[in-house]
Amino acid sequence: MRQIASLVRRPVRRVSLNGETSVSDFIGHWTVNDQRQTVFVRGILPRAMLEGHILQLDEVDAMQPEIGFILQQVLEPQGHLLLTDTGEDIAPHADFRLVATANTLGFGSDSGLYSSGTHVLNFSWLDRWDVVVHIDYLPAKEEISLLKARHASLGKQMLTCLVKAAGDLRKAHAEEQLTTTVTTRRLLALCARLARGNDFQRALHTTLLNKVPPEDRKVIAEAFDHHVGPLANSK
Structure with a gap:
């Protein structure tokens, strides 16, 4: 998301x-300022709406239900x-955008890998998102290029x-033959160990x-x- 925001030259808040993350963090709260005045400090959402930022909400399948219901009024047309x-009553800046990420589709974790800490999301909340994009692993050539950019010393043959x-x-x-998987993050960690001279089996x-x-x-x-x-054996 940060790369896309950089390309379109738009500020992004994550x-x-x-x-x-509490409702007061998200919406705002009352506090006493340096002049001992009681003032309302806007939270993450209203500031992003007024300033026209892209607001990236990570791990929405772990959010408090109250925050989800607050977002529903923002996700409506107009x-x-x-x-x-x-x-x-805050109307969003013309450039304001909401982006959410999650490891599940909001219906729970089918694989069981993301069960801890995630919730089933309200269907009416899910239904308000106009666009849903599935992000899979990089194609093999691109993943090799990513590993090479970080750990070129390992050589293309090893990375391939x-x-x-x-x-x-x-x-x-x-195909449900394994209960877990090998993520790009884990490959990067393995490459980092190998680049430091670790024995392959120990690194694995x-x-x-x-x-x-x-x-x-x-x-x-x-x-x-x-x-x-x-x-x-050669590493």
Whole structure:
């Protein structure tokens, strides 16, 4: 999102709705200023609306339900925000945009990977979003390029083998043969260890195998052994 905002030269504000973000953080609260006056301080949402920012809401499937209901009035056509504390009715700036991210579709975690801390979202809230985009893993060539940009010292052959192994394991997860998967973040962690001179097996264990259920470890280890093979022994 930050890259898109940079391309269109628009300011973006990012907030994690991880359950700790309160209604007062989001909407605003009363406080006493330096002059000992009681004033209302606008929160994250009204400031973004008035200033015309792109507001990126991360982890919306973990947000407090009260925040979701507040957002509903903003998500309506010609939506606005009524601050009940002050009576102020805020109409959004023409450039204001809302973007939300989540690891689930709001119906719970089918895979079980994201069950902890996430909630089933209100259907009427989900229905107010006009556009939903699924972001999958990068195509293999682009993922190799990403790894190479961070860890060129490993060589293209090694990086290609790592991405192939990850691709096979992601497919196995999609087919419910694995309970977990290999993310790009985990590949980057593995590459970082290898770039520091760690033995391949040690790096694989500390960044991947030690994080997965016992029943998945053998399958993941075999996939990397199959694709990386002799290259692992040369690192």
